[in-house]
Amino acid sequence: MPPTKRNPAVKKPVTRKTNPRKKKxxxxxxxxxxxxxxxxxxxxxxxxxxxxxxxxxxxxxxxxDWGQDPNYRTYESFNIKIPKKFSVHGIDVSYYQGKIDWPKVKAMKEDEVKVSFAFIKATEGLLQVDPYFQRNWREAPKAGIVCGAYHFFRPKKSGKAQAKFFLQVVNIEKGDLPPVVDIETLDGVSPLRMRLELSDFLTYVEMKTKVRPIIYTGLKFYEDNLEGKLDEYPLWIAHYYQPKLRLDKSKWQFWQHSDKAKINGIGHVVDFNAFNGDSTSLAEMLVK
Incomplete structure (x- = not known):
């Protein structure tokens, strides 16, 4: 049988891949x-x-500040929030603040906020005189700051005797703010006894100076022990870190709203206060 012929395999043409020229x-x-x-x-x-x-x-x-009271904003240079509805501001100081550069205090200002007045601690009880009082009482007015002196009251001691001691140290003159009595504690006595001694202090100082003194106290102490009593005296109230004082505006003259202010010329934090009125009203309060 003749051999069969194989069909040769058909090879596919090989296509070479060409490298396309890279486009510039x-x-x-x-x-x-x-x-x-x-x-x-x-x-x-x-x-x-x-x-x-x-x-x-x-x-x-x-x-x-989102959602906060727009009338209570942070003042960066003073490092505290300050209620905006007041135009007259001030501080109160004692030995705790050390030696103060009063011209620097006077020069400090942010927007319209500046230190216009200062209350300066003079005495406490029957024996203690603040070691920085005389210097502060002399230097602050020189810098153009209106000043008032205050006495830290001790209810266990005679109110009249404390008043005499206070006036031996402080010479109140024309142009000063009225004297202040600082009452913050009962010292273990009854509220009635405290008020009797406090009344003796106030009466004696007013008789000798012909000026009605200011009562300073905290809001809670006022509500518990003084509300409705001795209302004829101007009131300076402490109530911290709030956009508004929780007390009828007709009842108070000064509001201590912070104890953490930073003031140029003072090496320690300071209490900061607002006056319930304008500069004309403050001038009317000064000793004549």
Whole structure:
């Protein structure tokens, strides 16, 4: 049987892969080069970072104060929140604040907030004289700050004797704020006994100076022991970190709303106060 012929295998033509020529990238448009260069200059500029920082700070303040009372805002230089509805502000000081640079205190200002008056501790009880009183009483008025002196009252001691001691130390003159009696504690006596001794102090000081003294106290102490009593005397009330004093505005003249203010010229935190009136009303309170 004759051999069969094999059909030769049909080979597929081999196609060679050709390396296509790489297209040259289009040149970067000049306007883009200029824009990028400008952006780099901005990013590297200290002014840019100052602008960003200011924007960040403003945003943070907005977030922090969001939902807060707009009439009670933070004053950065004083480092406290201050009620905005008052135009006359002041401080009160004692040995606790140390040696004070009063011209620096007077020069400090943020927006319209500045220190216009100061109450200065003079005496306590029957024997204690504040070691910085005479210096503060002399230097603060020189700097142009209106001053008043205060006595820290001890209800266990005779009110009249404390008044005599206070007036031996303090010489109250024309242009001063009225004298102040600071009552914060019962010292173990009854509220009635405290009020009797306090009344003796107030009566004696008013008789000798012809000036009606101011009573200073905390809001809670006032509500518990003094509300409705001795109402003929001007009231200076302490009530901290609040946008509004929880007491009828007709009842008080001064509000100590913070004990953490930072003041130029003073090396320790200070109590900060608002006066319930304008500068004309404050002038009317001064000793004539």
């Amino acid at each position: 990238p289009k040149p970067f448009p000049m306007q883009w080069k200029v824009a990028i260069a400008g952006l780099l200059l901005i990013l590297l500029s200290p002014l840019y970072y100052g602008y960003v920082l200011n924007g960040f700070v403003a945003t943070w303040r907005w977030i922090k």
